[in-house]
Amino acid sequence: MQRIINFVLRYRNAFLYAFFAFISLVMTIRSHSYHQSKFFNSSKWVTGSIYGAGSDVSSYFNLKDENSRLVDENRRLRKLLFNSISDTITASLDSTVMQHEVLSAKLIKNSYISPRNYVTIDKGARDGVHQDMGVITTDGILGIVENVSNKFATVQSVLNTKSNINAKIKGTEYFGSLIWDAKDYTVVQLVDIPRLVPLVVGDTIVTGGMSSIFPENVPVGTIKKYDLNDSKSFYNIDVELFSDMANIKNVYLIENKDKEEIQELEARTIE
Numbered sequence: 001m002q003r004i005i006n007f008v009l010r011y012r013n014a015f016l017y018a019f020f021a022f023i024s025l026v027m028t029i030r031s032h033s034y035h036q037s038k039f040f041n042s043s044k045w046v047t048g049s050i051y052g053a054g055s056d057v058s059s060y061f062n063l064k065d066e067n068s069r070l071v072d073e074n075r076r077l078r079k080l081l082f083n084s085i086s087d088t089i090t091a092s093l094d095s096t097v098m099q100h101e102v103l104s105a106k107l108i109k110n111s112y113i114s115p116r117n118y119v120t121i122d123k124g125a126r127d128g129v130h131q132d133m134g135v136i137t138t139d140g141i142l143g144i145v146e147n148v149s150n151k152f153a154t155v156q157s158v159l160n161t162k163s164n165i166n167a168k169i170k171g172t173e174y175f176g177s178l179i180w181d182a183k184d185y186t187v188v189q190l191v192d193i194p195r196l197v198p199l200v201v202g203d204t205i206v207t208g209g210m211s212s213i214f215p216e217n218v219p220v221g222t223i224k225k226y227d228l229n230d231s232k233s234f235y236n237i238d239v240e241l242f243s244d245m246a247n248i249k250n251v252y253l254i255e256n257k258d259k260e261e262i263q264e265l266e267a268r269t270i271e
Contacts, residue, residue, distance in 0.1 A: 140242035
């Protein structure tokens with residue numbers, strides 16, 4: 001207590017000056033409308049700045065929740081898109097008429113520079129993930145689930161020399177196989193497109209829907225260049241991917257509920 005008293009006595013002149021200055025300022029503001037206006041405008045600016053800064057801080061810490069909400073909303077919208085459901089029956093998302101189910105996940109490991117690239121996601125068997133589910137990003141395809149554990153799964157990337165995905169030129173029924181030559185992680189190759197097909201650089205390539213893994217018309221990329229193969233009967237087409245394979249965080253897994261029935265029927269047909 002004695003230290004506080006000594007401190008006040010030591011700086012009493014400064015405190016007295018500050019007190020009279022405050023009194024003078026209050027009297028000046030109260031007696032002049034111009035000064036009142038300036039004071040209240042300044043106080044509003046200070047208060048607004050403080051509240052704005054507080055709002056920014058609060059928004060920053062809420063980004064994770066907001067991102068999760070947007071990911072879930074995108075999942076629902078993609079489910080509607082893949083099932084060609086009208087907006088008027090959005091509430092029936094869990095209907096048994098749905099052919100495709102959509103799950104969201106996050107990448108925990110990414111690979112895109114080796115000949116056989118795989119990515120690891122944070123969802124597994126306990127979340128409904130199983131082998132041969134198609135995986136896409138917000139921009140286009142990523143790959144196909146290959147192995148699954150209880151909590152995680154590995155995905156064979158489209159940037160894998162073993163990858164082979166059915167794809168076509170958008171707006172046509174000409175389809176071929178999407179492969180990768182391991183040269184450029186931004187470009188894959190579409191082969192087996194007949195030479196009679198009119199091509200234009202910039203045309204969009206989408207999934208062909210001729211397999212039970214990806215729905216039809218999932219975006220893949222655009223034609224970068226093309227030429228004829230050695231037999232001169234088919235095109236070799238370079239496709240620039242929509243997905244930035246070096247910068248992926250959130251992905252969506254697609255389950256075709258009719259897949260097992262289709263495969264069983266095809267197996268019986270072959271036999």
